[in-house]
Amino acid sequence: MKNEKLTGDEYDALEMIRRGARTDRVNACVGRNAKRLSGLKLVQYAKNGALSLTDKGQEVLFLRRCIVALRALEQDPASALDEDVVQFLSRKSHIAAREGGGYELTERGRESLADISAQEPKK
Secondary structure, three states, X not given: OOOOOOOHHHHHHHHHHHHOOOOOOOOHHHHHHHHHHHHOOOEEEOOOXXXXXXXXXXXXXXXXXXXXXXXXHHHOOOOOOOHHHHHHHHHOOOXXXXXXXXXXXXHHHHHHHHHHHHHOOOO
């Protein structure tokens, strides 16, 4: 995903689209970001005008959940994680189960988190 840095507002819009619209009207967050997200092929319009996530959009949201989970574990090893995120991060050797319960970052997980943090723009 070259040069496809998303803002927090764009991630929020993706999450709202994933959850589905409660009405036929699009909310302001989705409306502001739909054109760019569609251009990045993260969402698609149906013939009736409804928005839905593409496979690429679902992948982007899942990876964001994984990054949030790694950051949460860095702060608190007892953080609650979604089962699919735990399975993925365990399979990739980024986290390991702790004896007392919960999970901890492995060396590989810490390296990945450091790489991700280094790529983010400074505030």
